[in-house]
Every structure is written in C-alpha cells, then in structure tokens.
Amino acid sequence: MSISNAVLIRILGFVVAILWLVLLSFGLPNTMEEGNLAGFSWHQFLIATDDPMYPLNVQVLMWIAFFYCLSEVAIKWMGQMEQSQWLGEFSLFRNPSSVNVYTPKGEMRVDLDSNEALKPELLAAIFYAKRKALHPNALITSIFKKVNHQFQSTNDVGDVYSVVNASLELELHKVDIGYTVIRYLAWLIPTLGFIGTVIGVALALGKAASMGSTDPRLLEEVIPRLGTAFYTTLLSLLLSAIVMILIQIVQAKEEALVNKIGSFCMDNIVTNLKPRAH
Numbered sequence: 001m002s003i004s005n006a007v008l009i010r011i012l013g014f015v016v017a018i019l020w021l022v023l024l025s026f027g028l029p030n031t032m033e034e035g036n037l038a039g040f041s042w043h044q045f046l047i048a049t050d051d052p053m054y055p056l057n058v059q060v061l062m063w064i065a066f067f068y069c070l071s072e073v074a075i076k077w078m079g080q081m082e083q084s085q086w087l088g089e090f091s092l093f094r095n096p097s098s099v100n101v102y103t104p105k106g107e108m109r110v111d112l113d114s115n116e117a118l119k120p121e122l123l124a125a126i127f128y129a130k131r132k133a134l135h136p137n138a139l140i141t142s143i144f145k146k147v148n149h150q151f152q153s154t155n156d157v158g159d160v161y162s163v164v165n166a167s168l169e170l171e172l173h174k175v176d177i178g179y180t181v182i183r184y185l186a187w188l189i190p191t192l193g194f195i196g197t198v199i200g201v202a203l204a205l206g207k208a209a210s211m212g213s214t215d216p217r218l219l220e221e222v223i224p225r226l227g228t229a230f231y232t233t234l235l236s237l238l239l240s241a242i243v244m245i246l247i248q249i250v251q252a253k254e255e256a257l258v259n260k261i262g263s264f265c266m267d268n269i270v271t272n273l274k275p276r277a278h
Contacts, residue, residue: 058236080257175255194236
C-alpha cells in the first residue's frame, strides 16, 4: 500500500473517532444530569461528559487510541489484499508467453512451457521480459528478483533455495516488527483505563473528604464518581480485547500469506531450476 493511502486511512480513522465521540456526547442521555443515579449508565461508561477533564478525559483518549488501532489494522489488511492480488496475477509462463533467449548460438525465440526446466538463460529472459509488468512493492516480485540474481551468479539451486528461505525469514520478522506500534496501543488502552480509575477514585475520595461524613449528600456525590472511575477500566479492557483479537487474526493471515508466497516460489520456480552445464 502506498504511503498516501495509508495516511488517508489514518485520517479517516481520526475523523470517525471524532464523529463517534460527538455521537456519544450528544446522543446518550446523561442520567447524572437527570438526577437518576441508580443502575448502569451508558453515558458514564462510554464518554462521561461531566468529567472535569472532558473533552480530554480518559474515555476520549481511549476511543481515539482504539480507532487509530482500527485504522492501522485496516492498513495491514488492505496491504495483504494487494499482496494476494499480485500473487494471483503472477505467472511465470504467461504475459508474455514467449521470450527471446540469448545463447552462445545466438538469439532464439522460445515459447514458455511450465514443463520445461528453467535454465539460467531462460530464467533471465523471463525476468527481464516481465520485470516492468510486475509491481515493485509485491513480495513475489522481490523474491523472484533474488532468485534470478542468485541463480545467474552461482548457477546453484541450493544457493537459490537458501536465499528464498532467508528472504522468507526476514519477511516474517518484518511482519512481526510491523505490529509493534499497534500492540503498544493495544497495551496503552487498558493502561489509560487503570490510570483513569486511579484518578477517579482519588477525586472521589477527595470530594468525600471535603464534604465530611455527616453531609447528607455524601453518597449522592461520591458514588457516581466511583462508578465512573471503575467504568474506565471496564471500557478499556473491552476495547483492548477487541483490538487484540483483530491484531492476532490479521497478523496470522499476513504470516500465512508470506508462507503461501514462499511455497509458490518453491513449487513453481525453484524446483524447476536446472543449472547450466559446465
């Protein structure tokens, strides 16, 4: 995926987060303002606009981090769709179906056949005939390029096999590193929830201390604050669970796609290589 498209998706995620926060702020009734303090409050659970720190309270920050995580996961997923599409479009023996092969006897036009062994000259001809049509960001293009260069350099199938394996290991490592920021945000969300709970409990206790134990409005003022404080932890754990599930699913699919591309290269290119006779 191009950088501009990735930035656009991140901006879209931020816009959706703002719209969601506006909807929660004005679309959910605030039971505390209505004087109904009994039972579960969706408004206090999801947004808590009566928080003195609103609109920069913990719930708002958690929602922003959540939607940013979703946008990053969407970028990863769309990148996988592109790689899968490029793999489906790749064919060693089509587009073109014949190539010019340079041999000691001169240039020859050779029709491509999947049953024919890939000698260095033929593989090089296929690579140079197809290189402009292949997408430069496709993993299959990168591995195909390395296979061709290695085979031309050493004329050894074992070396090509090692290069493909090393490329796949590096790519899997790159995939794992690519989820570092998302995993950090998934960890940050419950951390914000715990911080919000600590702050909320501290503020509630401070309010109780200022009112005194004999004040008849003590429970009316303190209990809703404690409820909001614990709501932040509950919300953060739910959001973190959703994000972690999505991360595990998308990362597993991306790693499976890398292995699929590697298997394709092994089965359709490496196993058909035939070293040049000395």
